[in-house]
Amino acid sequence: MKIRTRVNELFGIEYPVVQGGMVWVSGWKLASAVSNSGGLGLIGAGSMKPELLAEHIRKCKSATGKPFGVNLPMLRKDSDDLVKTIIDEKVKIVFTSAGHPGKYIEQFKSNGITVAHVVSNLKQAKKAESVGCDAVVAEGVEAGGHNGPDELTTLALLQIAAPEISVPLIAAGGIASGRGMLAALALGAEGVQIGTLFAATEESSAHENFKNALVNAGERDTVLILRKLAFARVIKNEFSDEVIKKEFAGVGEETLKNILGQKREKLGMFDGDLKNGMLEAGEGAALIEKISSVKEVFEKLIEEYESALKKLNGFSS
């Protein structure tokens, strides 16, 4: 089955499926595999210094002739340098997040770069559209990793945002099946961004322990932490228990910063310390049954989408 929306046109891809840029997880290997499977792969610059990002971009170009992009969390202190790398290496697609969508838009556009921006509410979506972003990713609170503070779910956010936004809308957060993808398009999105499901693929650069933790995670195994500091959804472990206990005991930001400041993301997701690391994952982790190849993930997604659409049409007359 072919699924074609404005998102396919915008990025020149076969399926309107974007692989979310993830720290420590989505390097050139994952991004190129996604692009080679017909989606849009994104290199996650959030955990890379400019030189490493340049290396990943080059390797990605060698591994695929198809479109790919870079995810840029703009809160990075060296984000100017990362932007320079992106432009120097002639990347053609950028997904920005965690910052004002207008920050680099002129630089990007004048270099022929297509820009999408990740938001967690309609207000931000309108802002992204107004500054000239080509697409908007609307991400609900079921997403893994860092989240907006409003706790809008993907279902609510898409219902609210879709009628108000003219540029193509990409749904993110909790989508881990073809049924989820069909629901996103039913809500008015024209594409999906999927993170957690791709984190558990063979091509992801996550530590094997973390991939297995994603496979083993059940429906009640993720939790929101650090509400006031760096709001994020993670797999429950000793680290998250400690943080939550302290949060609800009313400790100050400094204490939380000290707990967090121990490179917890790398520790958990790249080094595989499941006890003390920060294991960013969305609620969709409960749907992951095994570590698959990216190709298998795509085949299953599209097959499920097709059969769910058939079932859905069977309800109407």
Add this chain to the structure above:
Amino acid sequence: MKIRTRVNELFGIEYPVVQGGMVWVSGWKLASAVSNSGGLGLIGAGSMKPELLAEHIRKCKSATGKPFGVNLPMLRKDSDDLVKTIIDEKVKIVFTSAGHPGKYIEQFKSNGITVAHVVSNLKQAKKAESVGCDAVVAEGVEAGGHNGPDELTTLALLQIAAPEISVPLIAAGGIASGRGMLAALALGAEGVQIGTLFAATEESSAHENFKNALVNAGERDTVLILRKLAFARVIKNEFSDEVIKKEFAGVGEETLKNILGQKREKLGMFDGDLKNGMLEAGEGAALIEKISSVKEVFEKLIEEYESALKKLNGFSS
């Protein structure tokens, strides 16, 4: 457009749309209007003594010849008496919540009553199915009022539960448009339960102030409170601010119980005290533009569903 699933068959209704039973909001007037419009109206017994419930059941029967039901929160201390009333008054459909689904199932089934049970995770859904419930309502954390503690969103919960449950699944939480309804059925549900949207109708028994608060609520105006005591989503106000401040300051349950114990739900939703009352509402409140009649709500829902389905089909070939 006709939309027909096993939910229509089970309850004998025209559209697979259930109006959620809500304290102080859904009496006979709302329930009968929903049933007369082709959905399934539910009288919310949670805020009624047995005699009042009996009165509402009788009035509902006078107002509609179509199927309607009663929602029974089983944590009520006098729930045995409410069950007796339900059976004595020959109600044919019951939605149970907040308790073990097997508690009254034999009594209900031996009286020819169709039973659905509200759950917030797959484990509970399997339990409800195993004790003999005829349908399961899977409710995500975007729902208004009391919520399960796992914070699974409707999108995640439905993706997880649908493949594992054989009886008809009804999606609840955050659904406030025809696009939301289409998404729910795309995810594998065969019906939707809608609360907040109906709370703001002409036929709802909510105070006018509360209805207006629902109309005025924006996307960032609901919040989760009372995580450890009586987890609920409400419209932000002085009451919710106070509770959250205390929750995150680590106060004991007794203090929270004292704040809550001032009949906050009635105060907010029935008496219309928007400052000190508890204003239960889901994230879908942001989609409510005006106080409509139940009939108008249905017309809009079905019209939106139809046009969203057409658009969705346009993406495929």
